[in-house]
Amino acid sequence: MTFLLLITLSLLFVYALYFAAQTARIQSSPKDFLDGGMTLPGWSVMFILPAIGVAALGVERHFLLVANYGLQASHVAVGLITVAIAAVMLWNRLWVATRLAGLCTPGEAIGRYYNSIALRVIFMGLCILFALPYSANLLSQAALLLQQATSGTIPREMGVWIFAVSMAIPAIIGGWRAVVLVLAMEALLIAILIPGITLFGEIVLTGDIFPTQPMPVEDGVFWDRIPGVLQGYAGFGKSVPVGGIFTAVAISSTGISLVGIVLSPATLYLGQTTLKGNAFGIGAVWLTSGLAAGIMLLVVPVLAARMPAGLFSHAESLAAVVPLAGVSVILLGVMGALFAISFFVTGGALLVFRELVHTYLYPNLTDKGQRLGARISLGFGFFLLGLMAAFMPYVSAVFASVALPLALQLLPAMVGFTFMRWISRGAVLAGIALGSLLVVFTEPLGLIIFEGLFVDLPWGRWPLTIHSAGWGLAINLLIVFLSSVATLRGPDMYQRSRFHRAMKAHPPASAKRSGLLWGLAILWGFLAYGPGAVLGNFFFSDPIFTDLKSVMGVPSLWVWQMLFWLFGVVLVWWVSYSVGFGRTQEVTGKPMRIGMPRATRSPDWISSGLSRVVNRGGDASADDPNQTSVRLLLPDLESKEPAVKPGRGKTRYG
């Protein structure tokens, strides 16, 4: 199996290299390297969106959870429908705003809309969080799988560097477009491999397992039902929940946490840089909520039941029959991780370059300079990724756990940007601060640090079976709503209203449909993965409207999942086509300007710091008046626009 696996992985690398070279050949403007000329083909985004959703679940991780907890863990995949709804709505509005106001990155969009550098910094932080610890954790796991599959021929550390280099080279050569084209193929391969491996295993392997037999979980775990709406337990590491961790509230909060992947900067950037068309709708309706959610809900339980000890054991059993089939199983695990890594590291490195280096350090870079800078950033990004994955796997795992929930804390900011003009900057920042604090202290990151430094906390990870994202988002929304009420007439309301009026000129929807839509969405959410989901435990096996028992041969919860998956597809279809978020059209008219104009020079503290490092022999800029940096004060950038009196050389505020 080792030889076949290495050949297959090499072919993947050659494929990526081929497209990187092809893309590099046709790029007329060097700037296209960073954003694909804002014309990424719609089909690639269609394929990538469902794979991003699956990456949020984590291929190998989700299989293990389903193998250990049964259908209650599988139920989390209903969250992919929420991912589809969030993606299609946020992408659509962000796409329009990007064309309307000439915005380059999601950080710039949010930062300029709220007139806040702090929000840009938060976006950059998220870029780094997804590009380094989150991806490093995945890379470490993929390399571990490779080590197992090759019987130690390729140790984990070596695997980490092989993968990092093999992803870095195509990204450095071809840039954003090349990576997206390659990822689209990988997404399609993942979509084929999951059902393909399941079907193959059912044909060639002996023994009846799920659904004809119960799933092989540990004693005390309810594999075929949800263990209640909520459980009064202190959290992982403090006590053990009865019947399993995935209560209805755990499922809903975990499902909602998946939306964090849509709010990750790289995913938003993907939506921003797409060509106009129907890609958002097709990707969200048919491929994410239809295909991906269907596969995860219907196929994965069957597959996971055959791999209680993980992917590798299943690969071994298939390889004993057909070696190439064993390779497919390993390939599925490895590619599920490599897909997310390549996407987040490339997107993250490009965004950090644009947000930090190009905006603040070297604002006057030429197009070729930008391309060079982006290539260097990509090189650094993949190098740091390799370092973290090879030498800090545990640190990466701890930090990776907060990536999705922290990204979800940006939801009010994005909703304010796209739909609700009354959400103010102060409210958003306060909500993010408190929400993030709650996330950190309900995940290992905060718990380990606090308990190591001070005293033991009475709660563990995910207390009351509520995911950290749920804790954070609840307090975040509360703060945002309360603060926004107090700041309804804030000084920045004018700009926000102006922006939303311009956005309304490119509407996706009619208000009547939206009202009904939200009502149905809440009802669907309540029954699909909210507290109402517990009805599915016995609804079809012991119907409440008759004394008769139904004999279906499959668990009632599985049927419930199928039913609400289908309803969910209809819901996403409604959002995308009937309401119209699934289409994007040419944005015409005069471009508008929001927030502070783009700086053409670095802030003085940055440029003086840079000149100290670069010009060790003395301050060269002192002799050249053109090189003197502009005096810009950070608090003023965030709040007030400076009013400069011509010819006086003084700056007044107020």
Added chain:
Amino acid sequence: MAEDNQSSKTDRLSRHGLVMALWAPAIFVAAVLFHAGYLYAANWWFVGAFTALVLAFCAHIIVNVVSKTGFTEGEVALGSVILVCLTVVYLITILTAPNASVERLIIPVGLGLGALVVFVAVSMVISFGPRRAFEKFDIIRDNNLRKASHLTHRGGRR
């Protein structure tokens, strides 16, 4: 003009990316199934392998229709070369392999390759009509160097 040229290059790359994204997984699946068929000596695996290729071919045609293009010269050349190579390998295998292998492979692989050829021919007839489909293979008339042969009323097509 330069922008149009660039845009068409980008469009060509996008189409190429889509076509490759469809064919690459299909070929991998076909390889796995072919491997299973070879090891298991069961014909259904071969049917599955060739079905994967046929599905990829159908998807390619759909891409052509949606993007309002046809098969490029490179694609036709690559497809023809691969098909010819596979046929040659198949014939060499029949001539040189042990009897047991030949008995196992001759019918399913031969039928599969034949089915691919038939499928290509049928798709051409559907796409172009019988006459134009036949003209695609009419090399002799293309090789007529006389200028008069280009005239439409003399059957010229160029």
